[in-house]
Amino acid sequence: MKILRWQLPRFLAVLAGFLMFGGSAQAAATGIIKGVVLDDGGVEIPGAVVTLTSPALIGGAQQRSADDEGRFIFSDLPPGGYDLSAAKEGFSTVTKRGVPVGIGRTVEVTMELKYGGADVLVVSERPVVDTESANTGQTFNQDFLSRIPAGRSYQEVVGSTPGVVDNGSGNPNSMGASYNENSIVMDGVNITDPVTGTFSLNFNFDALDEVQVTTTGFDPEYNALGAIIQLSTESGGNTLKVSTAGYYSNGNWSPQYDAVYAADGTQLSPTGFDRQFQAAEVALEVSGPIVKDRVWFYGSYNYNRSLFTGAGVRNPRDFDGHYFYSKITAQPTSAHRVSVVFGANPTTIDNINQSRYVLPDAEERQAQGGFFTNVKWNFFPSNRITTEAIASIQKSYIDVSGVPCTHDEKLGYNPCGERQAENFIDFETPGRVGVGGAYSARNSGTYYIDDRWNATFKVKANFLQLDLLGKHDIKVGAENNSTWWTNVQGYSGNSMYIDTYLVPYDPDSLASGYWYETTGPYVYSASGAHWVAFAADSYKPIENLTIFGGLRLDSTDIRNDVGASILKETVFGPRISISWDPFADQKTKFFGGYGRFTDIGRLGITRYLGESGLGYKILLGEPYGGGNTSNFSNVYTRFDGRDAYDLGGNLLAPREDAFVLGAQREVVPDTAVGVNFTAKFTRGVYAFDETNLIYDEDGYQYIGQKNGQLEALYRLRTPLVSRRDYYQTDVQLVRNFAERWLAQLTYSYVVSKGTVQDSLGYGLSNPSQIDVMYGNLDTDVRHQVKLAAAWDIPNDPWTTRIGVSGQFFSGSPLSRYYYAPGGAVYDLAGDGYGMLREPLGTYGRNEPIYDLAVQFTQDLPVKKGKLQAYGQVENITNATLPYGVYDAYISYENRYVVYGRQYPINGTLGLKYEF
């Protein structure tokens, strides 16, 4: 160990000199407590014994001996409250209770011992201002999660972060970024879906210890164009604990309303409809010691069921999810800690189409879920060197087929035929679809089987408090991420009937127009390899100044089904930030930073350039029986992704340059105010352009084709003109939970200018057209207000808690996608979208969105354990964002039409018991 102490600082000094800055050991999902032991005259006390204890700390109490400068450090600490005591012979013993530790946060503590004085027990300060960090975002700890009605899923909680817009899809937009550009990290493992870039699993809410959302973060260990969402999970403890809870939500009593808007945003008419919303959740947690202080276990099970019926639809979207999560953590010696995690989340969702034009026997089931497991090994060779190695593997799947049939007529789902067994899924009978969806069918007619694998191996090491013209905390690490994707899509019976209509939406007038026959299902696969190396130095040349520098190297290679590289690039991501505590009292900071972030690609991108295909032929039906042979033929034609799409020259991994500048000050204990400005410039956003069709002067009508065939040919590109510019100014008040209440209030002024909001949009986006062609810019709102407050009413022992959360968004601009009916001149591509190159006139904005929720929890007296009643009302204003702006469109009549709202006014009752 002496050799290590001697050699490593020299090596690291060279490295630090190369980096120019020093580095902080901000470990994944853990935090740091460091500080100094002083006497009452302010003189350091070397050799003082500092002891750290906490129910969250496996391995028992940890002790450090203060160094020659009286300093000590504890690292790799799970989030929670810690008791810290310092003792030295001849001095009083001082104990600070409840020192708060959060993800990636370093807490600085000063322990002041009096010579010959009596022992002192004090409640720790709860520093609101993290004076060593320039990151922006928000941490949601247990104080927040248990008191604020922010939703019972991590996806919903994220939406409470300033600058984040919850679009209702579970994949929020963070600071102008697309919904599929967030990075989700659980206990240090990236669990972002490798194909879509969205969340890959639903998760037990009660198993979350802390959620940290970083909207702009400078730690090079992490990377995202959107938010970095870190989830820290429970590990158990030395006390056996059992907790069970049940919740029921109902929104059926909510006023029914929806709206149709004119192009200027004027509401034309309300359109009530008969939709319903119900949800239920059962949660069970068991945790405790296997070997006291050495081996802990934690297990959690959640059952989630929800029934949501869309406008005019008979059968509900029936969500049925089971979430399992378990973890075993062992610390056999003070130098080693090992944890093993296993989780699964099998789920079925019936009747996913929710269209009035889809008959019950043509509805579809989506089965989704998967499993994830990881092994993490922490090795602590000394108090100032920590290492971590993680190996993880995750499989997720999405399978879509017809809803299994049922003989239960009361249920109303896909009815079984007389000879069909219960839950039979028909993969043989061809489906029938017409304009507006399948409304004349015996089954859905299509199936989709999708498997995604993600294997990660990651190592890193932290070297803490190295001396070189100040103090350095250095972190270095590397990560390999391998992903695979297989996807099978097909038609039942390898055929699909396409019905034409005589009267729109009248099933009685349908007639078979033509049908496809295919040689078999479409099978596709892709893979990706992603290497990361990162180094960071948190350098404190003086006590109240932190200079953070880091460098990240991403090397990515994404390959399609024949192994061809679609995106292969190596990108540097430099990060630098400065945080200054001018009064050295941990109550004020001025901060600023710059970082480059990269979108290293998703396997979904390769799909458009795949070479797997299927043979198909079109057979003509009744309307064409009169000798109209059109261009159809009765021979099988091969179709693959590259028939319609191509790769345009070089692809650039989309990249973002982000700048942050701000100040924060703790004005009264536990309460801080701050202001910060963020600017993000993203270039090379994925876009398609169309290479074959020639438009007239304003892109409204096709007047020719380059290859002589009337077909749209798309090309995947990342032109620099495809961009997003985003500016956000926040004014924020934060009060941590203290003296029975907490509060957070943020006003954000946002200006967002973009070309394509979705990283893979379907809009045509020729360079000259990009300036005016973009998708729904969800985040292009001018004013945002986010509010959260909670109060524990002082009526002990039967504590009553009241929590409130609210959001306000000024309306987002109406989409400039133009929905065109099939067959229109400006929809010859047949994708349902026409386009205009030049916008005509001025387009309106959506109505502002108000969202208010109130939560009550009441402790009830029981002989043993703790019983808590729970009540919540969500969306009190009934103006929550519609379920995905994607469920709204500008019709060809230039009206903005919203299909439906996922979240009506919604009441929830619950009961939780633990012992």
Place this chain on the structure above:
Amino acid sequence: MLTILIASLLGGCGYNEEIRETEIKGKLVVPKAAATRNVKATTDPLDLSTVPLQDPRLLGPIYIGAYAAIDENSRPYPIPFQGPVIDGEEGDTFPYGGTGVGRFDFACYKFLACKVTTGRFADYADMMDYFTNVLQNPIKDNQGEILNSEVEFEQQCLDYYYEVASDNMAFIGPSDFKEEGDNYVAEFELFHTTFVPGMAVWGFMDAPQISADKLDLNGTFSTCSASGGRTVYKYDQTYDEGGAYTDILNRPTQYIDADDWVSSGTIVGDDPSTEITLNLDIPIISEQ
């Protein structure tokens, strides 16, 4: 470190996408003679005499394409090189790109399908004047009655398009052209054109049909399909808005007829950023 920082910052700036497509800008010169047509001299149905009238509203949509080369021999007028003739049908011309100056737009009444070109009419009254006094084929509403009020015209359009202001209508507004001596001049841009050094830009104008004896056909165009465009279902009526044919730049000779004007073409040099000038200089004279 500093070197790496600067290099990585500049990395995106030097990115070469290796895309051959570019935008080619140009100036279109149309002689005023192209906007001069013989129109019926009087409103007397029996008097078929005509008088020449110069009016920029008589300029129809102009189609411009970038092609490999110009063929000056196959036809009495220059056309783009085209594929081999098979079964008597002319082959495709495969343009590298193209655009238009003026396009068909639906001006709210089915009577006007395929008769209205954008960038030609200042307002509703201007359009009514053109159809009534120049073409002598006054606009009729969807009940077949002659339209007499521009207020009614505007209201119909606001209702039809669910708009709240007429500046959202593409078929009225500023003119595409400016007068320069004996010519009308407009700017154009060939979007997203595959650039090949030495390629040619060529175009033609589809002039509206005008005659003294078939007044109900006055104002129609050969490049517009009356059965194209969006199909409108309005109460008991079903009709199409009309729209440009989709192969105009591939088979231009199918649409060029009497009174149209054709360009002799211009060559694009090695630098696609150099603005080109395209003269619409060859009139198509009726054989009669």
